[in-house]
Amino acid sequence: MTAFPMIARNTALGAFWASGDRIQRLALVLGAALALAALAAPLIAGFDPTAQSLISRLRPPLGFEGARPGHWLGTDELGRDLLSRCLYGLRLTLSLALMGATLGLMLGGLLGVLAGVAGKRIDAVIMTAVDTQIAIPFTLVALFMLSVFGSSLTVMVLVLGLAGWEQYARILRGEVMRLMQMPFIEAARAAGASPLRIALTHVLPNVVSPVVVQFTLSLSNIILLESTLSFLGLGVQPPTATLGAMVGVGRDYMPNAPWIVLAPALLILAVTFCVQILGDWLRDRADVRLRAR
Template sequence: MTYLAVPATSAPAVALQLWRSANSIQKAAIVIGLSLILLAVLAPLIAPFDPNSQSLISRLRPPLGFERAKAGYWLGTDELGRDVFSRSLYGLRLTLMLAGLGATLGLLIGGTLGLLAGIVGGRTEATIMAAVDTQIAVPFTLVALFLLAILGSSIEVIVLVLGLAGWEQYARIVRGEVRRLMNMPFIEAARAAGAGPFRIARWHLLPNIISPLVVQFTLALSNIVLLESTLSFLGLGVQPPTATLGSMVGIGRDYMPTAPWIVAAPAMMILLITFAVQILGDWLRDGADVRLRAR
């Protein structure tokens, strides 16, 4: 008559168990994801040059191993003579930060509204679900372009825009799960015992909706990475000279016929991020699902 109990297990033990249960593709995604995070965190220590330092006499130099390559510039230089490797590291750092903050903000907004709609019901639920339907009906790229054109392209505004992308999915998922769980016997028992809405949400609802939220978070994270890259590609994201992976691809597209290495490194990092996040989403879902772990 209570929610599913999760055995008390230490975090390292759970991580080791999940690692052993992972297949080769999942382990590769884990290694790629941790490597990208490590590169982003250590970017100031690893980058051999200032990412914004220009040297016009060294512009458009190819990576090491090619003719005209310049010593120290492992991945070559861009149209302003800036080191592509250093800019890719700093771009990865900023892109992951924006994606993480945006996905977390969307989770908080959508999850809170979905929980409120499922528990309270009535006009509150109708209002929230009307906002959800409106968000779904309007292409969010147009909304993002409008907000950035009005509010500017500061880091705070970009995080807000990215956080508003996909909140409706969280709200729909949480509201549906809460409505289903509210009819379960253990919720009725908690009510009969005098538990209030906050206690029911904290101890009975949230542990049982972690799994779909983890899956949606990973989907949203990769989608936000692509959205940020799209906005930067269009010139409405983080403004130059600050580098993001999307802005590097956007600027480098004009030089692809003669200097494809400008685009190759950031584009490959975007691909690796989306691959790792999607695979890790399924892996974390299985580990976070209390219904599976309680068996």
């Protein structure tokens, strides 16, 4: 607790901080710093991320021979400032991942609740779709969809939204079916509560925790999927910067200018590390059985 502000000691955030170990706290601080850097990209970036200067191409980061003042992480093959492109790329990558994860949550949540409260036929249809999604590697599905429909931002968000919806559907289906058999639900029915009131008052508050945990855990997978698609050239097209596309383009310059690949690759690694660690942390905090040990 010594590293945490005193004002937060008695708050929920302070309790959350106190429950973690050093790695989890590091992930929280690093994740917050990366999120702030992405939000403040227009203020932090010193150059236009698409502005080219062939005279300044392939300049190393500051501290190395040949570096140009102002270009803290060096420049890429077209003389564009690497720090600016990393910040804007991080911003776009996180935005796409958040929009895709939210869309997947909405789709999977709706189908999961429907499967939990509807009859056996609807449940069977939805769970067949869930099993099909799990059986087919989604990267292949994403490659096919982007090849057919193009790689615009709208299509990209839709593709990312279809990644992982089956996890939400399975979780919510199981939770809803379990809750509908609980005594307090039967008591609410006996008291004359409508199905909508039961869903909003009794069911929804009891499924928020596992859904939030699943959202956090799946977010890192969506970030990696977006980076993979951009690396293969099927994501957002140049000159717009995304971290995966920067790694894909920079791999040809690895022998002479490794910083072009290392900077965005380390950002991808840091983001996925933070999200995954925080997801595990949330899961431990939300699971009563784990807290009781």
